[in-house]
Amino acid sequence: MKQRNALYIYAKNDEASQKIRKELGTAIDAQGLQVVGSPEEASIIVSVGSDGSFLQAVRKTGFRQDVLYAGISTSGILAMYCDFLLEELHFPDMTDAIIQDRVEVRKYPIIEVSINEEPKFYCLNEFSIRSNIMKTIAMDVKIDGTLFETFRGDGLVVSTPTGSSAYNKSLHGAVVDPQLPCFQVTEVASMNNNEFRSLGSPFILSGNRSLRLELHEDWNDYPTMSTDNEALSIQHVNSIDIRLSEHVVKTVKLKDNSYWEKVKRSFL
Template structure:
């Protein structure tokens, strides 16, 4: 497979198509070939924000033999996208001069009702979709850890810790740590239901299981990154980590903590 094969993932509208003509032309001038099938590409490039990057990773199947990169078209802050339409030539220069630095972002693996595995780069959430709390027994490995009652639970990767997880007062985690974080969404704590009351972080060697109690809330919704799926009945959700990672292009002097500072402190 040619390491110069590029696949672009973007919203097919007239404005985006027009803006990308210069990108396509420069790619060809530098000896890259643009392919229409992501399976033939070694570099997969999303054009848009973080949401588009997450969608590109999911739609291309969390490719382990490809490198992902993200381009944004404005000055908005982005966690996953190193490049924008004003400096996309840096991407070609980096690859051509073998100055490529690669991040390896851990992902979580999710099974619902013992079905097929779904990978998540950001997070998986379980939420109530009606005006009623959801009740979930939480297991860590074989230990019944707590019984949660509230609006829902977020399980995030280290990179996903800056998203929904952070809005629930969860911690921001260094992506170099292979771990995942469990955070509550509006939990109720009383004599009948008792939770830790804070986020907790587990190493990749652990497995978390959620078992929904039959309490009249039969319409939960499960979201994998930015895609949500209503599920009639959740018997069990199993969350774990394996060796799967997402490899992304990294500009020099642009660590994850540089990104966090730009997003929240600049």
């Protein structure tokens, strides 16, 4: 049963991470909050490590809608999802805000993905699909059920607004404000010539739109796919349906640490 002001600490299962987890738990107890042993009991889930650890914490706890997530960086540098530094073990700003009900909450959009019309799963950063053999992958790209283009190339990346500053940015996609309910589609090495033609640039879809990818039967029905920082192993992929989810990931927000301040800190 979830308890008010109860924190669950997620950390990797190596010796160094577990040591930090134990020390952090002691510091949290000293601030008047309760550390619990399972995420089901928690109202706040804290990840320790990097943005990758935060993504894993959200995924492994099921994108919970009834909790707040918080990321603590162990690198000494604030990251996109990590608003707190490990060196500030007492982090009085966060604990005082929680106890006094003065928490500011940032809501991050997520996308939901269904492969072969099977049950959906969620992505906080992005979903990507690429060829797994030494040839291009071909798929029909449909928006709201209508054919938009036939893509041929190395693959596609579908990113959320917060994920737009990750893999998507390395492909020259736009960095998108997370207050915009939308998602972005970016090509990976598309073929554009007299025989094959796609848009050739990233495009952004409203949160009301649906995206469907239908793979051609060309011996590439076991593509390489990933969701956030985890690989998917699914054979015989025929179709992929993607849309913006009604769910969000709620995180503890620090003042003077907006998304655009994070972008500036990371890239400028």
